[in-house]
Amino acid sequence: MTATKSFGDALIEAIPNLRAFAHSLSGDAQLSNDLVQETLLKAWTHKDSFVPDSNLKAWLFTILRNTYFTHYRKSQREELDEDHAAMNASVPPAQLTHLEFEDMQRALMRLSPDHREALLLITAEGFSYEDAARVCGCAVGTMKSRVNRARSKLLEEMSGQSDEGAPGEGEEPSKSSSGL
Amino acid sequence: MQHRLDTPEDCKRTDGELPEPERQPESEAAKPPVAQLPGFAAQLIGQRMRAMYDTIAQEPVPEDLLELIRQLEAKERSK
Numbered sequence: 534m535t536a537t538k539s540f541g542d543a544l545i546e547a548i549p550n551l552r553a554f555a556h557s558l559s560g561d562a563q564l565s566n567d568l569v570q571e572t573l574l575k576a577w578t579h580k581d582s583f584v585p586d587s588n589l590k591a592w593l594f595t596i597l598r599n600t601y602f603t604h605y606r607k608s609q610r611e612e613l614d615e616d617h618a619a620m621n622a623s624v625p626p627a628q629l630t631h632l633e634f635e636d637m638q639r640a641l642m643r644l645s646p647d648h649r650e651a652l653l654l655i656t657a658e659g660f661s662y663e664d665a666a667r668v669c670g671c672a673v674g675t676m677k678s679r680v681n682r683a684r685s686k687l688l689e690e691m692s693g694q695s696d697e698g699a700p701g702e703g704e705e706p707s708k709s710s711s712g713l
Numbered sequence: 714m715q716h717r718l719d720t721p722e723d724c725k726r727t728d729g730e731l732p733e734p735e736r737q738p739e740s741e742a743a744k745p746p747v748a749q750l751p752g753f754a755a756q757l758i759g760q761r762m763r764a765m766y767d768t769i770a771q772e773p774v775p776e777d778l779l780e781l782i783r784q785l786e787a788k789e790r791s792k
Contacts, residue, residue: 541786548778553770566775573778577785637765656759657766684758691761 540580547593557653560642572597595668640690651679
């Protein structure tokens with residue numbers, strides 16, 4: 534952040550990426566807006582704990598993913614609909630056809646949450662492995678492994694080779710344990 | 714949309730730095746290694762992922778999110 538940019542301006546600037554991450558992670562357009570709203574409120578409430586010129590984006594992403602996994606654990610108890618993503622997909626993209634967009638989102642939602650967030654942070658958001666590992670509270674090697682597995686699984690899903698039906702592979706999503 | 718104003722552990726760091734990784738790989742370490750995908754396959758997945766992601770990122774920001782920030786700023790100014 535520069536001296537001329539307020540904390541609010543910085544938050545507004547981050548919203549598009551936060552929405553993209555939240556939507557891709559949750560597969561739900563409405564939920565993603567709720568997650569972003571909650572993230573913004575938490576960030577504002579605790580803005581004094583953020584040091585200017587440090588990595589605001591990573592800080593916000595960490596809050597968002599922890600908020601999502603809190604929600605995910607609750608919703609797991611209510612059994613998430615397997616086709617949540619497709620039903621709640623937002624407006625079809627200009628770059629991909631509607632079908633491609635839905636296929637991609639559906640395939641993404643069949644990854645475990647840990648693998649999905651790893652792939653999103655590295656491949657879509659462009660985080661370094663080190664920063665992504667910090668956001669997720671895991672080791673760099675674990676992050677690399679997750680991305681590699683996620684790519685393989687996604688390729689299987691997209692080519693119709695996967696015979697594993699349930700999203701998440703029964704894995705429990707992790708939460709950064711040291712605060713953010 | 715609900716406004717939750719609780720104080721989670723999510724934001725309590727005081728230095729603004731990223732948290733140190735504490736959780737060690739558990740299930741990942743137990744799994745057999747996965748072979749690296751060919752470059753073109755990883756590239757294809759990357760292109761598709763970014764296309765989907767960028768599409769969402771380029772959507773107009775909902776007015777209520779912008780309004781939320783404005784309200785928070787206005788509330789702070791009025792203090």
